[in-house]
Amino acid sequence: MIVVRLKPLAEICPMVAHHHRVLVVGCNTCAAVSLAGGEKEVETLVAALSLASSAKHETAQFEGDVVQRQCEPEFLEDLDASGYDAILSMGCGAGVAFIAENCQLPVYPALDTMFIGVSKGFGSWQAECSACGSCVLGETAGICPITRCAKGIMNGPCGGVQDGVCELGDRDCAWVLIHDRLAAQGRDKACSIGDPKDNAAKTLCPEWDMNKGHGESR
Amino acid sequence: MRTVPTASANDTLAFGSERQRVYAPCRAKCPVYIDVPGYLMAIAEGRYTDALETVLERNPLPSVCGRVCLRPCEAGCRRCNLDEPIAIAQLKRAAADFGAYPSPVPLARLGFSAGVVGGGPAGLTAAYDLAMAGFLVTIYDAKPKLGGMLRYGIPNYRLPDYALDKDLDYILSLGIEVETDVSIGTDVTVAELRMRHDAVVVTTGLQGSRALPIPGADAPQVLAALSFLAAAACGERPALGAKVVVVGGGNVAMDVARTARRLGAREVQVVCLESSEEMPASADEVWEARQEGIKVDCSWGPTEVATEEDGVCGLDARRCTAVFDSQRRFAPQFDESETIRFAADTVIFATGQSADVAALGLELTPRGGIVIDADTMRASEPGVYAAGDVVNGPTKVIDAIADGHKVAAYVIRDLTQDTSRLEQLAEGAEALGSVPDSMKSKIEPKRRIQMEKLEFYEAVRNFEEIEQGYTEYEAAREAQRCLGCATGARLSHEKCASCLTCMRVCPHHAPMVKAGGFLYFDADMCHACGACASQCPAQAISLEGHSEEEMGIRTQRALEGAGEDTTLVFACGCTPSRPDMPGSEVRTMTTTCLLRASETTVLKALQSGAARVVFAGCVEATCRYPHARVLVEQRVSLLKDMLGQLGLEDRFIATTEAPEEDVHLR
């Protein structure tokens, strides 16, 4: 799923500062599952912004609503933004963009979209996919080097690895993991050189219409 | 929130799709299904009025039942398997003692009128329900005051008049009319009542005493239990000899014996047919009677009241070898060779009660009770209903109350065609199972808090109430022992985003995933700690009484009329001490666990006028939900961070663990 997290309030407040009546819209799919954009988080943000506004003796009003998924036109039809002069979306970037496309009001993001990832436990997620458009996981033992290697490189660990940890110090070296898992599975792909990534696969996919099939990108 | 529907406790399938409706066993065992965990939770949080209102939803006699209920609920308490049951009835009394009785608001007048004959528990309950439903109600009673057996049968040391009057005042505040000193059948006929009212409900109970048909039973020193108790209740002092023998093994016999002690009898002896194991009296009553110096002799069948010229001199009896046959039918067997004479100046028969309603002109059973049609509760005359002991024979107070609800529901249905009350009564509920073994180790044993009582040597001197009631502190402590069975997580599938957060934060493995990715909760496992609800992003999980909305209302209430510099303290139920905020008005809102005060609740409190909010943390030794502390800490840091970013960091304070005050527990 898409993993998102709340922007600092210090960043959100100025975005909506000049509006009078703001609708905060949550998204009950990925953003809720990320514990950042469900009904609970919407209510909390509404309460926080309302408090900030009244503490400054301002009259801006904030109200909340949640849609099932901000990335579906049918769900957005349920959204009634009449009477508001701005929308603060608690969806991923796609949600923000899609609301902006479907309503006339200025739309602001309350969240930062982090990555496509998996749950590691309560309140913890890990990036697993970069939506590169040309999956190589079959050759890399299911560990994405594009995503989990800080440099996204294709041919094994760089010189920065130390005791299996990335030179950035915040993650395991993806290539050490790949090497270990391939070895554990008795697969030896060490000697075939990974070609440079086909970046066009993604570049040429501004949209994907299965009715039209694979187009120019393949 | 505008568009997302909030599931209320009632419209939700309580625990996901697995079970339709699950009650805590205490509630399931209560004949009127009082929401016991609900009112215990309210008491634990210091909300006595909420607790009282919860009880009143099902029982208009909380002050009475808080004292005299035989508490079938406690037998179901899931703590029975761990340590001791919660003092459910005594806490009901605490609700009545410390809560404010609300002003009942009846439905609009319907133009129907009902006459209720008999102002005991069944009649009062029926009158209350009918009045609430918009009926004009008149209660007729043969005695000078309402209450029936509650006033004239149960002695004052168990149920003082003021305690009964508290409930009566509440019931009568509905505008119910009362005609006392009126005997129906003699002063006014049933036919006349039928002219006055659209429905007549007969709930006259059992006013006659059954004496044993043995020689000497008609001697002047042989008394009947009920008239004896009634006289004592009216402050009369019936003439008693120095030696009193009470015949009977039920609670009435105990009441009679103990009353006799208080009236000056030097020796009081209870003689009963049953063995000590078979005695119908509750074990507590027998124990207390013995403490008051009353002798209880079991397994004797009286044969004759022995008399001399001066009157009664004793009671002769033979050994009873068996009371019941193999089918549990009453068929006493005697050993004629073993006999005894109990010396006595006075003999009081407490060997059963009978209905005394021949004058009503209704069809009666061979034992003298009123015959009703089981499907309608109607008696043989049109428009006449009957309920309570006059129909069912002797039952518990709470059973009479249940029957009062039932008959009112039939009357309402027949006259208004509104079947909702009947349907509500017919609804069954599954009782939660016992605490699974895997959970037992996670529940800390806690002793039941004993209520202060008069010493028995002191108690027998007069009719002062023996049980002194809990203090508020004791009541809260005792209520905190409640496991909150079946008040835990309620899941709205409609809102659930299947994020599995509940599974990850629940230390008891109550939430589980079913095939298809649906969550459900195993109510047997749930501790009602609220960890899941506090983290659920979709707000699909709610705890009874602790929805965001309810917490908001309570916050508002706590801040009502607050001055400018008011500190709102959210105190964990386990924290007896309160932070000292010099110069600030302090309002306190106790919650079962600080997790129930969400970020939104705190932020809204700040907006609603609290100058600052304080989280008074829990005391490790008494913390009810130790696992929740890490989540509380996360919430504290999130709130601090948010308010810090808004430049409002001084408006939220989390106190460190408060040291427990040296509160003396009696």
Added chain:
Amino acid sequence: MSLREALEAGRFAVTSEVGPPKGIDVSAMMASAELLRGRVDALNVTDNQAAVMRLSTIAACVHLKQAGFEPVLQVTGRDRNRLAIQSDLLGAASLGITTVLALTGDHVVVGDHREAKAVFDLESVQILKVIADLNAGHDMTGHDLIGTPEFYPGAVVTPGSVPLEPQIAKFEKKIAAGARYFQTQAVFDIEAFAHFMSGARESGAKVLAGVVVLRSARMAHFMNKNIPGIAVPDGIIATLERSENPQQTGIEIAARFIDECKEVCDGVHIMAVGAEHLVPQILDAAGLTEVIA
């Protein structure tokens, strides 16, 4: 004799490195190069080393070449995509710079422009393949070049990497992709290095052992802790700690190691890190006294 010729002729080669300045005044860089004149076969020119922005590598190479040094052009994938890398390589070749060293590059977040977009369109192995393509007269997409360069491509290897196996696998990939010589991360333990070389020899690639001149025990500790793949043995640290003149001791340790390398590998790459003036002294002590033309 160029570095390539020296290595192919089997002469024990010596390289060192210089860092381009942050700015356009190259005099300090040229001064440190002067300290090495006649004592090294070639000078490596780092490419925005440690992701810190500096004067361009190619420009620095040109300065050195004009002053009569043989520069080794370091090429990383961090800052340039495949177009820029090929284009820069062609540009370098057109200026007579053909000895190149392909690296992936340190991540931008460790440098002084941490918010920059990290490119890494190609990494070391792929850059080596690209160089092979260019040497074959076409670009990586197969389009012919007008004029074919003759690069002498090299790469790096870290014999002390933990775990070592993925490093060795990558080393083999680099050879397969066309690396002709390697310089290693700093090594100190000659026996462990000899063990690594016994495997590396079979590949036929030339290996220059990385040498860092330790100037104190503190420096050794720091490197052990912070630099991936470096392990200064406890014995060396103890020697430095005992020494009254740690710098002199460090020079002796480096010299002895270089001397021992003569039997093990094909040359040394001295990373003087600000102590270029000590290099002649070290080489003298290691018996490498002859002046390189």
